[in-house]
Amino acid sequence: MKTYYLHILRFLTRLWKFSLLIAVCITLPSLATAQSLLRDTEIEQTLRAYTNPILRAANLNTSSVDMYLVNDKTLNAFVTRGQNIFIHTGLILEAENPNQLKGVIAHESGHIAAGHLVRRDRSNRSAYGSMLIAAGIGIAAILAGEGQAGASILAGSQQFGVLDALAHSRINEASADQAAAKYMEKTGQSGRGLLEFFEKFRYQEVLSNARRYPYFRGHPLSSDRIDKLREITGESIYKNVKDTDEELHQMVMMKAKLTGFLDAPQTVFSKYPKTDTSKPARYARAIAHYRAADLKNAITSIDSLIKDEPNNPYFHELKGQIYYESGKGELAIAPFQEAVRLMPSAPLLEIALAQVLIERGSPELNEKAIAHLKSALRKEGTNGFAWYQLSQAYDRKNEPALARYAIAEQAFAMGDYYRAKSFALRAQSGLVAYRAQKRRASDIIVIAEIQLAKQKNRRR
Numbered sequence: 481m482k483t484y485y486l487h488i489l490r491f492l493t494r495l496w497k498f499s500l501l502i503a504v505c506i507t508l509p510s511l512a513t514a515q516s517l518l519r520d521t522e523i524e525q526t527l528r529a530y531t532n533p534i535l536r537a538a539n540l541n542t543s544s545v546d547m548y549l550v551n552d553k554t555l556n557a558f559v560t561r562g563q564n565i566f567i568h569t570g571l572i573l574e575a576e577n578p579n580q581l582k583g584v585i586a587h588e589s590g591h592i593a594a595g596h597l598v599r600r601d602r603s604n605r606s607a608y609g610s611m612l613i614a615a616g617i618g619i620a621a622i623l624a625g626e627g628q629a630g631a632s633i634l635a636g637s638q639q640f641g642v643l644d645a646l647a648h649s650r651i652n653e654a655s656a657d658q659a660a661a662k663y664m665e666k667t668g669q670s671g672r673g674l675l676e677f678f679e680k681f682r683y684q685e686v687l688s689n690a691r692r693y694p695y696f697r698g699h700p701l702s703s704d705r706i707d708k709l710r711e712i713t714g715e716s717i718y719k720n721v722k723d724t725d726e727e728l729h730q731m732v733m734m735k736a737k738l739t740g741f742l743d744a745p746q747t748v749f750s751k752y753p754k755t756d757t758s759k760p761a762r763y764a765r766a767i768a769h770y771r772a773a774d775l776k777n778a779i780t781s782i783d784s785l786i787k788d789e790p791n792n793p794y795f796h797e798l799k800g801q802i803y804y805e806s807g808k809g810e811l812a813i814a815p816f817q818e819a820v821r822l823m824p825s826a827p828l829l830e831i832a833l834a835q836v837l838i839e840r841g842s843p844e845l846n847e848k849a850i851a852h853l854k855s856a857l858r859k860e861g862t863n864g865f866a867w868y869q870l871s872q873a874y875d876r877k878n879e880p881a882l883a884r885y886a887i888a889e890q891a892f893a894m895g896d897y898y899r900a901k902s903f904a905l906r907a908q909s910g911l912v913a914y915r916a917q918k919r920r921a922s923d924i925i926v927i928a929e930i931q932l933a934k935q936k937n938r939r940r
């Protein structure tokens with residue numbers, strides 16, 4: 481991940497090869513500030529573990545609320561139409577404990593449950609509607625794994641932070657605070673984290689809007705609001721409930737990982753000095769060593785963690801990534817296989833393994849890769865990077881129709897309907913022996929045509 485802020489194309493083509501912390505740069509032409517979406521199984525699992533009980537308390541369907549991690553140091557979290565929660569890495573790093581982070585997530589869930597965003601969009605359709613749509617496509621494309629197209633769509637729209645430029649009204653803020661307190665109560669947790677968080681950033685209230693963190697531009701703080709929240713959370717019988725040891729551990733590991741990947745190695749080594757032999761410190765250092773191209777120390781650090789926790793899939797995943805990114809693909813297979821064995825439910829782990837297997841080049845490993853990609857796609861069918869890998873594997877197997885079909889799926893997942901239709905049409909004639917794929921190719925053609933017609937209308 482050394483190529484982090486390099487030229488976008490090189491950055492993207494390289495970065496999508498990563499198994500861990502798959503990031504895509506969404507840069508404005510200036511490159512002054514770079515934002516990216518991060519994908520990482522461990523962090524996603526932690527955020528889900530914190531969030532899902534809150535969503536259930538809000539009577540929201542956990543599987544229809546999507547969460548995105550934005551690589552941005554500023555403190556922000558926001559929701560967009562379609563039940564999407566965006567969390568900046570800056571928010572995670574600033575939160576002092578899981579309870580604070582959960583409080584903010586509960587507040588955002590309150591906005592979703594009350595449909596605040598929908599109303600907001602309707603009244604601002606002209607100004608914000610098109611921007612959100614553009615960003616939506618970009619986001620879908622990026623998650624689908626085709627970084628370049630997604631990034632170019634987004635480069636034409638705005639950065640994520642700006643999406644929330646329009647502030648929630650004070651009434652909506654108060655109602656989201658109350659909802660947050662209610663959800664925390666319902667899950668037997670303390671609402672104090674949100675209060676602490678607001679108090680910590682109370683000074684933001686007196687700053688000019690431009691100097692505030694994006695979060696407090698979108699969610700204006702006020703003394704009234706803080707006092708009201710103190711009153712409600714103080715009444716809860718759960719007000720003194722603390723985060724569990726497991727939750728605290730998940731948080732320090734998540735912070736260590738983000739710091740390891742996102743800060744300069746020297747900064748990581750000063751935040752987590754050698755004298756600190758705790759797990760998070762060794763984790764952050766393992767990542768920093770590998771990013772500093774110090775393979776020996778990277779492997780020593782990650783091996784020490786594996787020795788402590790041989791059943792932790794993420795440690796094996798990191799080891800696989802260290803080897804793979806250091807050009808030692810043959811050594812990456814075993815750790816990735818171990819990660820998948822320990823956590824067969826995680827699509828990103830299987831995709832990472834499959835990529836290494838395909839690159840080894842033998843027909844036997846290629847077959848294994850196909851099986852892993854199919855398994856990953858059963859869990860995350862819109863993962864365009866997995867479809868792309870699958871097309872590569874079919875290509876090596878000399879199955880051109882299946883390869884074209886996989887490209888059609890990839891394009892479809894990223895919202896590139898023109899390309900999806902074109903590849904589905906070209907695949908069709910060769911799919912006689914593959915009924916399910918043939919049917920799916922026909923569906924793609926039909927849906928793509930409808931979407932293309934819609935796009936044409938929108939442009940008029």
Ligand SMILES: [Zn+2]
Nearest residue numbers: 648653656699
């Ligand atoms: Zn709010």
